[in-house]
Amino acid sequence: MTTRRAHIAMFSIAAHGHVNPSIEVIRELVARGHRVTYAIPPAFAEKIAETGAEPKRWHSTLPTDDDPDAWGTELIDNIEPFLTDALQAEPQLAAAYAGDEPDLVLYDITAYPARVLAHRWGVPIVQLSPNLVAWEGYAEEVGKPMFEPLKRTPRGKAFYETFARWIAENGMDVSVEDFMGRPDRCLVLIPKVLQPNADRVDEKRYSFVGACQGDRSAQGDWQRPADAERVLLVSLGSSFTKQPGFYRECVRAFGDLPGWHVVLQIGKFVDPSELGDVPGNVEVHPWVPQLSVLRRADAFITHAGAGGSQEGLATGTPMVAVPQAVDQFGNADMLQALGVARHVPMEAATADTLREAVLAVADDPEVARRLHEIREQMAREGGTRRAADLIEAELPMGL
Numbered sequence: 001m002t003t004r005r006a007h008i009a010m011f012s013i014a015a016h017g018h019v020n021p022s023i024e025v026i027r028e029l030v031a032r033g034h035r036v037t038y039a040i041p042p043a044f045a046e047k048i049a050e051t052g053a054e055p056k057r058w059h060s061t062l063p064t065d066d067d068p069d070a071w072g073t074e075l076i077d078n079i080e081p082f083l084t085d086a087l088q089a090e091p092q093l094a095a096a097y098a099g100d101e102p103d104l105v106l107y108d109i110t111a112y113p114a115r116v117l118a119h120r121w122g123v124p125i126v127q128l129s130p131n132l133v134a135w136e137g138y139a140e141e142v143g144k145p146m147f148e149p150l151k152r153t154p155r156g157k158a159f160y161e162t163f164a165r166w167i168a169e170n171g172m173d174v175s176v177e178d179f180m181g182r183p184d185r186c187l188v189l190i191p192k193v194l195q196p197n198a199d200r201v202d203e204k205r206y207s208f209v210g211a212c213q214g215d216r217s218a219q220g221d222w223q224r225p226a227d228a229e230r231v232l233l234v235s236l237g238s239s240f241t242k243q244p245g246f247y248r249e250c251v252r253a254f255g256d257l258p259g260w261h262v263v264l265q266i267g268k269f270v271d272p273s274e275l276g277d278v279p280g281n282v283e284v285h286p287w288v289p290q291l292s293v294l295r296r297a298d299a300f301i302t303h304a305g306a307g308g309s310q311e312g313l314a315t316g317t318p319m320v321a322v323p324q325a326v327d328q329f330g331n332a333d334m335l336q337a338l339g340v341a342r343h344v345p346m347e348a349a350t351a352d353t354l355r356e357a358v359l360a361v362a363d364d365p366e367v368a369r370r371l372h373e374i375r376e377q378m379a380r381e382g383g384t385r386r387a388a389d390l391i392e393a394e395l396p397m398g399l
Helices: 016-031 042-049 075-096 112-121 138-151 154-169 176-181 244-254 290-294 306-314 328-337 351-362 365-381 383-393
Strands: 007-011 035-040 054-057 104-108 125-129 186-188 206-208 230-235 260-265 282-285 299-302 319-321 341-343
Touching: 007 016, 007 112, 016 035, 016 042, 016 104, 016 125, 016 306, 016 383, 035 042, 042 054, 054 075, 075 112, 075 138, 075 154, 104 112, 112 125, 112 176, 125 383, 138 154, 138 176, 154 176, 186 383, 230 244, 230 290, 244 260, 244 351, 290 306, 299 306, 299 351, 306 319, 306 328, 306 365, 319 328, 319 351, 328 341, 341 351, 365 383
Parallel strands: 007 035, 007 104, 035 054, 104 125, 125 186, 186 206, 230 260, 230 299, 260 282, 299 319, 319 341
Antiparallel strands: none
């Protein structure tokens, strides 16, 4: 146990998928009496302040959730912006913490400057991963096939040379690959069942704490209509939501389907008028309090992001996974392999296919049984309180 209030600093980027998974951990640390500062771009400062943490604002050059197309289509397009942003962010963050250095650093997987600053300050550092982590053999099985060809391209070569030089200039003896993907200590904020090759993960380095959920009442509530026999939630998350054609297929699939009520979240890039005539059993919103809806839902069409996947598991909701990008494809396969979802590729997501998939998972007793088992496993992982306990255990002796 700690003997005095510690200063814990969290570092992240302005993206819901990177802030939301750890937000309850931050709230819990504040509730335990610690002073928590949170380095974040201004767009998320208010959200952070609501936890009781102190936002430390900095300017980011990364694309935001408002412009997902800015990430490009190639691997180098996806990774280069994080290094570019880190190089310009590090001096800002060093200045923000000058004379206010923390006792311990927490950081999201994207927050490269945090690892440099923790090394400079000589304080312990713990990564909070919102998605899967590397297993023993990952470098050979996944890393080399993905990154070795990149290193032979002009942009890839420049990326690695710049990254390695920055690491060396800060007195760190670590490879670019290990800097990006091998933390000293990491809390994994997903259920272990969503981790590929979980039996090969080094649990001295990585601790699975599962979904870190808390009181979401501030987000609002959703009540199931009295006449709804079954409820379906459709959501593609917060970023890759510009899919009016997909939403029209959902309306075709479930509009006026006897007994079903549909909650359709379309994000901020689609106007409801693009959906055409919407039957009375379909409610359309740019955003919904997802966990509140899922607690009352009978099925969930999801993009299979890490957050949505684990919320579906935590609420025991049968899923149809329609992945859009990055890790979502692997998550969709994992959910299907667990026996709790159907993976429907976007190009195959027609009204008929979606209706058949939803009715199949919603009516399958084996799906219900597997969801019950997984919920029990997740409850034992500890969630928010265990995450906070493990963070406190990393604080320097004497605190």
